Amino acid sequence: MTADELRLQLWDDNPSLVDFLGFDSVVAPIVAAIGTPDIDPLAIGVHSPWGGGKSTVLNLLESRLAPRSEFLVVRADPWQYDNHDDVRGDLIVEVLDQVAAQFSETGTVTGAVKDLIKRLSWARIGLTLGKGAMTMQWDVDELVEAFTPRGRTDDRSMAGFKDQFARLIDGLPYVQRVVVLVDDLDRCLPAAVMATLEAIKLFLSVPKMVFVVAADQEMVRESIAVSLGETSRSNAFAVRYLEKIIQIPISLPRLAPADAEAYTGLLLASAEADNPNALVPLAEQCSARRKKGKLPLLGDLGGLDWRPAETTLALATQLAQGLSADRLANPRQIKRFLNAFGVRQLAAQSRDVDIEPAVLIKMLLLEDLYRSSFQTLAATPPAQRGELLSAWETWAAGTEPNVDKPEGIAAETRDWAAAAPPLAAVGLDRYLDLAASLINVGTAEQLSDNVIGLVSTLLGEGQAARDAALVELTQLGESEQRAAMEFALRQARGLADIDVLIEMVIKWADVTPGLVDLVVAAADQGLRRLGPGVPPMMGASRLKADYAGVISRLAADDGIDDMVRNAARMELEN
Known part of the structure; x- marks a missing residue:
């Protein structure tokens, strides 16, 4: 077979538009809650660990709500905002822009949106002045004017923003609910997490507004706690703060073995099908059998116009039986x-x-x-x-x-x-x-199955499990620890996101400083793959002097993501 004839089959990491995971049991009550007027405004949290299907749930919600004229659906992703100094303002403008676009022919709506954005613009000028980021010449009277507190009726003040926004939303024709779907909040830096929650709580939480926030709840709580500083009350406050904003928390279920088998079968079938639409009846068949408690979920396919080959279904069964429980879920x-x-x-x-x-x-x-x-x-x-x-x-x-x-x-x-x-x-x-x-098998040949298992846990799901594995690894002799860390770092080549690995080995080197050279070398090798959480962690390490060079290179490299470069520059300034 020639190189031109070879075909690589990969499955993308994008959220699905078809319910392969049986999330109808989650989506249906959310839609019902959104349509219930008794709780107004409303904030719903969709919680699961990394990779659990949160973005897919938002897609399914959007597909259910968008065709209904009584709902105006707005998608927001704070992680992608360009202006990281004012994430709160960016989220508010995102909502306003999409409202204005929906009612572009309604003059009163367009005018109200412009007035609200004007308030935001003045607030952003004040933020910029406060940071000393404007180089234009200002005289004393102008500076005093810029920083003078403004009353609720002043169109340059945020004090009256919420009331004016409430009037705008209340006056939208035909719209019973404005539903804001917030995704990827758990990927943001702590300051951005807090800014997003503040925008929801302080400025946008008015009647007819609904927020569906998809995030890892523990990650968001940790971000709130970090923003408050290390105090004995920060964790308790973070829990209460989140509970104050989110009235209805919904945790996505972990995949049961039967669901994992069906999900794997649908993924394999997607590579086999000539037409993506052929997967819809398959997914519906799974849903129908799930409701009736029939197994396997991908069974009784004889009545469908198209069905995957028996070998494909057998592969799905084989994988469901072979994968470890954490991956299966x-x-x-x-x-x-x-x-x-x-x-x-x-x-x-x-x-x-x-x-x-x-x-x-x-x-x-x-x-x-x-x-x-x-x-x-x-x-x-x-x-x-x-x-x-x-x-x-x-x-x-x-x-x-x-x-x-x-x-x-x-x-x-x-x-x-x-x-x-x-x-x-x-x-x-x-x-x-x-x-x-x-x-690479050379390093692993020196390691026991127990150590290999600990390294696997170190790279797996759940912070508590990772921390427990790290404690056991740091109790080994230093030569065995070095071999184990070398083995762990070699896994970086196969990881789409290396942040968890780098953050764990930074913690590891804090306990065993003799390993810091491995961490520095790995960070340098994967410099452009590092995320924004790495520089602050290096800066907080007891070995931060050893990481100074890495942080400097992150701050200076134009090829580095803006968020990462800014985080590195902040560490250098500190």
Whole structure:
């Protein structure tokens, strides 16, 4: 097969417009709450960890509400605002702009919007003057005028903004609710999180307004606490502050195994279908069977015009049975594994390595979940690999007495080895050579399965689990810690977002300073991939002098994201 004939199948990370995840049970009550006039104004929180499907829920809500004339839907993403000095103002202008666009032919609405934006403009001038950022010449009288407190009726004051905004919203023709969908709040810096919440609470929270805020609740609470400084009351205040703003908190459910299997099947089917519309009946079939409690959710497909191949459904089942529980419950983690499968499949095709998809998935699961056992298999001479796999599978099946686990194989691999398809008779030599060349196994050969598992947890979901893994890692000898950190940092090449990794190794080096050279080298290597949370963390580290060079390079590099560069410059100023 030539390079031109090869096709890489990847699944994008964009939120879905079709409900693959059974979120109808979440979307329906939110729509009902929005249509209930008794709570006015209303703020709803849609909470889940990273990759849990929050943006998909907002998409589904928008598709339900936008066609209805009584609702005006506004999308807002504070993380993408250009002016990071006035996120509050940007959010308010976003709402006003979309209201004005909807009623562009209504003169009274357009005039009211212009008046409100004028108030914001004066507030922004005051903010700029306060920061000393304007270089024009001002005389004393002009400065006094600019900073003179203004009454509620002054059109240059924010004091009367909320009343004027309330009159604008109340006078919108036909509109019963203005629904603002706020996404990616948990990706913002703490100051931007607070500014967004203040805009909602102080200026936009008037009758007929609804806010649906999609965010990781713990991340938002931490941002509130950070903005208050390290005090004994900051965490308690953060909880109360958020509860004061969000009247209805809704947590997205973790995927059950049956839902994960159906979701994986729908993703695989999307690569197989010629027409994306063919997926809609599949998703509806899943929803109908879910309501009736029938399993598998992707069952009884004979009545559909199009259905995926049985091999595709079998692959979905195989993945649902093989993936670890934490990945199985997270839609984004499932997509990432499928993308790794697509990349490895293409790599095998480019080398003319013939391997069945089911075999490839099983080998990827071994490589991903039980790296040391994968290394044992890869390091076994080709002539002895079949014998090792046969003994491995016999031990896993438990059908013959007195069969011990093969040496170098983790006990946790029993379920993996017992699962279909059997591999003892499969020619894996060429694939193993390819896979071993694509991953770094040298460092991992020095590590136990326990340490590899701790590193995996360190890069996984949940701050508490990551912190617990870090405590265990820092109790190892320094040479073993160095090997473990080198192994962890090599995973950066396969991560779309390396911030969690970098932040955890900064904490790690704070406990074991002898490892700081590894952290600095990794940060330099991934300089343009670092997020805005990294510079403040380096600045707060007890080893901040070691990170000064990294922070300076982040502040000076024009190719760095503006948010990251500004965060680095703030650290240098501090």
